[in-house]
Each structure stands twice: as C-alpha cells, then as structure tokens.
Amino acid sequence: MTLLDHRVEGPASAPPLLLGPSLGTSYALWDAVAPELSAAHRVVRWNLPGHGGSAAGLVRAGATVADLAGLVLELADALGFDRFAHAGVSLGGAVGLQLAVDRPERIDSLAVICSSAHFGGERPWRERAALVRREGLARLAGSAAERWFTPGFTVPGLVRDHREADPGAYAACCDALAAFDVRDRLAGIGTPTLLIAGREDPATPPAHLREIADAVPGATLVELPGASHLAPAECPDAVLTALRAHLDGGARRGMAVRREVLGDAHVDRAQAGQSPFTARFQDFVARCARGEIRTDPTLSRRERSMITLTALVAYGHHDELALHVRAARRNGLTPEEIGAVLLQTAVYCGVPAANAAFTTAERVLAEEG
The missing domain is CATH 3.40.50.1820 (Alpha/Beta hydrolase fold, catalytic domain)
Known part of the structure; x- marks a missing residue:
C-alpha cells in the first residue's frame, strides 16, 4: 500500500x-x-x-x-x-x-x-x-x-x-x-x-x-x-x-479557571493583546501558572486569593491588585475578609503599602457594589 x-x-x-x-x-x-x-x-x-x-x-x-x-x-x-x-x-x-x-x-x-x-x-x-x-x-x-x-x-x-x-x-x-x-x-x-x-x-x-x-x-x-x-x-x-x-489538558483547565476567577472580559482582552513577541511568555504562563499551579487542588481558591493579594501588596502591584480584588470576590471572599487580609499586610509589608492597597480595594469594592 x-x-x-x-x-x-x-x-x-x-x-x-x-x-x-x-x-x-x-x-x-x-x-x-x-x-x-x-x-x-x-x-x-x-x-x-x-x-x-x-x-x-x-x-x-x-x-x-x-x-x-x-x-x-x-x-x-x-x-x-x-x-x-x-x-x-x-x-x-x-x-x-x-x-x-x-x-x-x-x-x-x-x-x-x-x-x-x-x-x-x-x-x-x-x-x-x-x-x-x-x-x-x-x-x-x-x-x-x-x-x-x-x-x-x-x-x-x-x-x-x-x-x-x-x-x-x-x-x-x-x-x-x-x-x-x-x-x-x-x-x-x-x-x-x-x-x-x-x-x-x-x-x-x-x-x-x-x-x-x-x-x-x-x-x-x-x-x-x-x-x-x-x-x-x-x-x-x-x-x-x-x-x-x-x-495541553492542564492549560485548558487553567484557562477555564482563569475565566472563572478573572472574568471573560479580562481574558478576552489579554488574548486580543497577544502578539508574536509575547507569545512564548503567554505560553509559559498558560502551561505553568494557569495549567499546573492554579489547578492544583492542594490549596482552595479562597486561600490562593489571600496569598495573591498579600504578594501584590508587598510588591506594590496596584493594577494587578485591583484585578485580584475582583477575583477574590468571585472566589468567595467577603469584603470583610479582604479587609482583614489587607490589615495583615500592614504588619508584614508596611503601613504605606497597606494604605495604598486599602485605597485600591475600596474603589474596586464600591464599583462592584
């Protein structure tokens, strides 16, 4: 043949x-x-x-x-x-x-x-x-x-x-x-x-x-x-x-979780903004951060949100913080729990960092109603 x-x-x-x-x-x-x-x-x-x-x-x-x-x-x-x-x-x-x-x-x-x-x-x-x-x-x-x-x-x-x-x-x-x-x-x-x-x-x-x-x-x-x-x-x-x-099945699961946590609008904007220059980085994020880490069942989504908020406050990533305050709400955290996480960051990340974080979170929570 x-x-x-x-x-x-x-x-x-x-x-x-x-x-x-x-x-x-x-x-x-x-x-x-x-x-x-x-x-x-x-x-x-x-x-x-x-x-x-x-x-x-x-x-x-x-x-x-x-x-x-x-x-x-x-x-x-x-x-x-x-x-x-x-x-x-x-x-x-x-x-x-x-x-x-x-x-x-x-x-x-x-x-x-x-x-x-x-x-x-x-x-x-x-x-x-x-x-x-x-x-x-x-x-x-x-x-x-x-x-x-x-x-x-x-x-x-x-x-x-x-x-x-x-x-x-x-x-x-x-x-x-x-x-x-x-x-x-x-x-x-x-x-x-x-x-x-x-x-x-x-x-x-x-x-x-x-x-x-x-x-x-x-x-x-x-x-x-x-x-x-x-x-x-x-x-x-x-x-x-x-x-x-x-x-990659892990990446597909990670994308599903990403949409659930961050919302379709954010994910669609991110995909539309992808270029050949950023393609390999986006692939790395899809396979590792989204595929392997986010879908690992060891930590709950609520726990991941609290860890993420703390890290973003520590490094002063306020644009990302706003995004992940919204994600934290989708993952089940109440405004009071978000406030408690930010108060904890004042002890270990410093009052100025926590002050800026409270300002960002308050604005986002008000927009979210």
Whole structure:
C-alpha cells in the first residue's frame, strides 16, 4: 500500500499529533512549529498527493475531501495510531473537519487553521482545476505569495513547492475543495476543537472560522493579527502558543479557571493583546501558572486569593491588585475578609503599602457594589 509522504518527529511513546498542509504547499509549512510540538507529541507531518514526496496517483479527478481523509487514516493505521490529534491548514483543516464528522472515534482533538467548512462554492475551484489541467501551475505559483502572506512577507521554499506540485493531483484537490461543505454537520462534532484565523487572510477570512466556532459545541476561536493564509509560516510563535494551550489538558483547565476567577472580559482582552513577541511568555504562563499551579487542588481558591493579594501588596502591584480584588470576590471572599487580609499586610509589608492597597480595594469594592 502506498502511503502519503510524511515526516515523523518526537518520542515514540508521546501522544500522536498529525499536521496537515494547505493546497500547494508541503509539510515544510510546519517547519517553525513542528519541532517545538515534538517535545511533547509524536508529530507526523503529511503531504497531499502530488505534493512533496507524495505520489500523484493517490488521488484522481473528481476526488473529495473524504478521499483525502481516508488517506490520512491509512497513514495513521500504518503508524499504529488508534486515536490522534489533528491540526491542519486550509485543505488540511478541511480534512480534519471531515475526520471529525465521519470518524470521531479516531480524533482526540482538532485544530482548524485558516480554513473553512466550505470554500466559496464550486465554480471558482472547478475553474481553477480546469486552468491547472490546461496550463500547469506556473501562473498560480506566480501569485502564491500575494494569496498566502501579508505584503512584504514570503517563504520562497513554499512558493517553490507550489510550482513543483503535480498539476493533475493539484487539480484533483481543487475538485475536492469544490465539493466540500460540512456546515450542516458541524453541530454534531464532539471533539475538542480550536479554530485559528488570520485577520489578514483573504482566502478564508475570520468570518469562516467564526462560523465553525459558533456551530461546534465548546469550540475556541483565536484570531491572529498580522497573519494571512499560511499562519504557521508567518506567525509561528502565535500558532504554537494556541496549539499548545489547546493540546495541553492542564492549560485548558487553567484557562477555564482563569475565566472563572478573572472574568471573560479580562481574558478576552489579554488574548486580543497577544502578539508574536509575547507569545512564548503567554505560553509559559498558560502551561505553568494557569495549567499546573492554579489547578492544583492542594490549596482552595479562597486561600490562593489571600496569598495573591498579600504578594501584590508587598510588591506594590496596584493594577494587578485591583484585578485580584475582583477575583477574590468571585472566589468567595467577603469584603470583610479582604479587609482583614489587607490589615495583615500592614504588619508584614508596611503601613504605606497597606494604605495604598486599602485605597485600591475600596474603589474596586464600591464599583462592584
């Protein structure tokens, strides 16, 4: 049996994670992300038929996304994966959605990146398939950077992959995109699902990912500023952070606790303000402070709030103190108990520090009613 060309990284005993590419690219799309993910996962990057080292004969004219999903399952079977996580970009994301609706028993978690539950109707893709069968890929490859990246950014190796793909297999993948539409099946997806949208993506703009997020129960949507259609190549740190938080169960629990304690508005603002520069720090906070520490049952949330208030007073972090006074109320502390904690800080942190803390806390408690 001929399998999709693939590359395996990471410990053999780690949970498997399959990464799918966009049409016209190869698994090199994941070069800046896969090595980091392989520290905790058995990462398998796969190539579409006729792309990279995958045989063009694996797909025929009139192919469907279900056909491509079947090839991915054959690869998983050959590697001994009964269940696996899947993340894919564009057509690779559509393959993940197809797996989630057709074979949910095989998918542990799903990440759909710069993709859609439908790709704008059949006509544009039928026309593109006809063009490629008639003229080859040179014209499309010439405009790839404009379709894939924000102005001034490109990855020459991916553009070269586009130019070197097999025209017949590429056209068959266009046929698959033309026929793809799973919108009426999204509500039945029970797999933990992450959607990542590039705010500058002209091919699958954020509205396409929001449509999926609104339909899939419990799905999470992350929008990346400054990212176009191939987000893992253009904004790898931000994509890595989002994927780690999604794949790491501790981080998911930590995010749930964070929303319960700090409120949705604060968490949404913090996520919206994340940039590629801060992505690794946010990942550290998500995995350690939120994932491992906050979810440790040794201390109650009330006790954690009292410790946190004391530490913030000691270091004079008054903006954070205001946030955590509100969190303390959500964790069950009464205004009297908060006052008692601040009075205790006067003994060990000093009267001036406690005086400023009382001023901040009084203002917050008044606002909270």
